[in-house]
Amino acid sequence: MSEHKIFGQDxxxxxxxxxxxxxxxxxxxxxxxxxxxxTLFILVGIAIPKFIMIAAIFMHLxxxxxxxxxxxxxxxxxxxxxxxxxxxxLTHPEATTGLPEWCRPGYYKL
Amino acid sequence: MSGDYHGDDDHEHxxxxxxxxxxxxxxHNSWAPIIMSIxxxxxxxxxxxxxxxxxxxxxxxxxxxxxxLMISFFGMIIWWRQDASFDGIYxxxxxGTPFQNIQIRKVAMWMFLMSEMMVFTSLFSTYMxxxxxxxxxxxxxxxxxxIVNSQTIDSGEAVNCFLPASELIASSWFHIAxxxxxxxxxxxxxxxxxxxxxxxxxxxxxxxxxVRRKRVYRYLGSTWILAIIFLTLKMVEWFVGFYIPEIEFLxxxxxxxxxxxxxxxxxxADHYHPHHGWEDTHLAxxxxxxxSEFEEYFANIASIEGGYVxxxxxxxADIRVSTSTFFVTTGTHGAHVFIGIxxxxxxxxxxxxxxxxxxxxVSIEYFGLYWHxxxxxxxxxxxFFYLY
Numbered sequence: 195m196s197e198h199k200i201f202g203q204d205x206x207x208x209x210x211x212x213x214x215x216x217x218x219x220x221x222x223x224x225x226x227x228x229x230x231x232x233t234l235f236i237l238v239g240i241a242i243p244k245f246i247m248i249a250a251i252f253m254h255l256x257x258x259x260x261x262x263x264x265x266x267x268x269x270x271x272x273x274x275x276x277x278x279x280x281x282x283x284l285t286h287p288e289a290t291t292g293l294p295e296w297c298r299p300g301y302y303k304l
Numbered sequence: 305m306s307g308d309y310h311g312d313d314d315h316e317h318x319x320x321x322x323x324x325x326x327x328x329x330x331x332h333n334s335w336a337p338i339i340m341s342i343x344x345x346x347x348x349x350x351x352x353x354x355x356x357x358x359x360x361x362x363x364x365x366x367x368x369x370x371x372x373l374m375i376s377f378f379g380m381i382i383w384w385r386q387d388a389s390f391d392g393i394y395x396x397x398x399x400g401t402p403f404q405n406i407q408i409r410k411v412a413m414w415m416f417l418m419s420e421m422m423v424f425t426s427l428f429s430t431y432m433x434x435x436x437x438x439x440x441x442x443x444x445x446x447x448x449x450x451i452v453n454s455q456t457i458d459s460g461e462a463v464n465c466f467l468p469a470s471e472l473i474a475s476s477w478f479h480i481a482x483x484x485x486x487x488x489x490x491x492x493x494x495x496x497x498x499x500x501x502x503x504x505x506x507x508x509x510x511x512x513x514x515v516r517r518k519r520v521y522r523y524l525g526s527t528w529i530l531a532i533i534f535l536t537l538k539m540v541e542w543f544v545g546f547y548i549p550e551i552e553f554l555x556x557x558x559x560x561x562x563x564x565x566x567x568x569x570x571x572x573a574d575h576y577h578p579h580h581g582w583e584d585t586h587l588a589x590x591x592x593x594x595x596s597e598f599e600e601y602f603a604n605i606a607s608i609e610g611g612y613v614x615x616x617x618x619x620x621a622d623i624r625v626s627t628s629t630f631f632v633t634t635g636t637h638g639a640h641v642f643i644g645i646x647x648x649x650x651x652x653x654x655x656x657x658x659x660x661x662x663x664x665x666v667s668i669e670y671f672g673l674y675w676h677x678x679x680x681x682x683x684x685x686x687x688f689f690y691l692y
Binding site for chain 2: 206207209210213214217220221224230233234237238240244245248249252253260262264266267268269270271274275278279282283284
C-alpha cells in the first residue's frame with residue numbers, strides 16, 4: 195500500500211490532504227447561506243468520499259493482498275445498517291408518536 | 305502492508321495458565337472469554353435488577369454487581385497472563401476459509417470494528433428517527449401555537465419537539481470552532497498513526513534504529529496529544545465554553561462563547577428559546593392578527609419595534625430526546641477516544657523504549673485500525689450532529 199502514489203504524491207499524504215480539504219469545504223458550506231436541503235446534500239456528498247478515503251487508504255481496504263476478503267468482512271453488517279437506517283431511521287413515521295405511552299418521548303417517570 | 309513480518313504457526317507458545325499450544329494452527333484454548341462472559345452477564349443482570357427508573361429497588365443486588373465485576377476482571381487477568389509471554393512477534397494465522405493465511409488478530413479486529421459499527425448504526429438510526437419524527441422546536445416556536453395552547457413555562461405542559469445541537473453549534477464560527485478543530489485533529493491523528501506504522505515497518509538495515517525509535521514515538525506521541533486535544537475541546541464545548549477578547553483589527557468584540565450545558569442544552573432542560581439572532585417577526589405577525597388568542601403572549605411582550613417582538617414568555621419544551629441522542633452518540637464516540645488514549649499511552653511509552661521493530665509493528669497496525677474507525681465515525685457524527 196505505502197508504495198502506491200496518487201498524482202505523484204505519497205498515498206497517505208495525498209489522502210490526508212484530500213481529507214483536510216473536504217473537511218474545510220464541509221465547515222465553509224455550513225457557514226454559508228445555503229438552504230437546509232442544499233446543506234444536507236453537500237454534507238452527505240462530502241461525508242461519503244471521506245468515509246471511503248479513510249477506509250480504503252488508511253485502513254488498507256484497498257491495495258493489499260488481503261483487502262478483498264477484509265472489505266467483504268467490513269461490508270458484512272451492511273444488511274443490518276440498511277435495516278436500521280431505512281426501516282427505523284427513515285421510515286416507520288409513527289415510531290415517535292404511535293408507540294405505547296411508556297415507549298414514547300416524554301414518558302420518563304423520573 | 306500485511307504478512308511480511310510474522311512468524312509461522314509451528315511454534316510452541318508457552319503459557320503459565322493452561323493449555324496454549326499454537327502448533328499447526330491450533331485454536332487458542334482459553335477459558336478466559338467464557339469466564340468474562342459469565343462475569344459480564346452477572347454484572348448486567350444485577351445492575352438491571354438493582355435499579356428501576358434511576359432508583360435503587362433491590363440493594364441485595366449490590367454484592368452481586370461487584371461479584372460480576374470481579375469475575376470479569378479475573379477473566380481478563382487470565383487472558384492477559386496467557387498472552388503475557390506473547391511479544392507480538394509471533395503472529396498466528398487463520399487456517400480455514402474464508403480468512404486462510406490472514407492474521408487471526410487482524411480478522412478479529414475487523415470483526416470487533418463491525419460490531420462497533422452496528423452500535424453506532426443503532427445510535428444513528430435513533431437520531432434519524434427522532435430528528436425526522438419530531439417537529440423542530442423552532443418551527444413550533446415560530447408558529448405561535450405554544451402561546452395558544454398555554455405551553456409556557458409558567459402555566460402549561462411541555463411541547464414535545466426536537467432541538468438539534470447544530471442550532472446552537474452551527475450558529476457562529478466560534479461555536480463551530482471546537483468541533484471543527486476536533487475534526488482536523490482526528491484526521492491529522494489518523495495520518496500520524498499511519499506514519500508511525502510506516503516507520504516501525506521499515507526493514508532492518510534500511511534505517512538507523514535510533515531514527516526509527518524517535519520517529520515512531522514522536523508520531524505516536526503526536527497522536528496521543530491530538531487525542532487529548534480532542535477530548536479537551538469536547539469538554540470545553542459541552543461544559544466550559546470560552547472567552548473571545550476584543551481584537552479591533554479583526555472586528556472581534558469581547559464576548560463569551562457559552563457551553564452547550566450553560567446554553568440549557570441538557571437532559572434536564574424544560575424550555576426552549578431560539579438562539580443567536582433569531583428574529584421574532586413571524587410570531588409578531590401572528591400576534592398582531594389574532595390579539596385575543598395571544599393575550600398571554602402580549603402580556604409578556606417587552607417591546608415591539610420595527611416589526612420585531614421581544615417577549616418574556618418562555619416556551620415550555622421537552623427536548624430531552626434531542627439532548628439524549630446528541631450526548632449519548634457523541635459521548636459514546638468520546639469514550640472510544642478515551643479508550644484510544646489509554647492504548648496510545650502504553651504504545652508511546654513502548655515506542656520510547658524502542659519496543660517497536662518490523663517484527664512486531666502489526667500491533668500499531670491493529671491499533672491504527674481502531675483509531676481510523678474512531679475517525680470514520682466522527683466523519684459521520686460531525687456533519688449530522690454538529691453541522692446540520
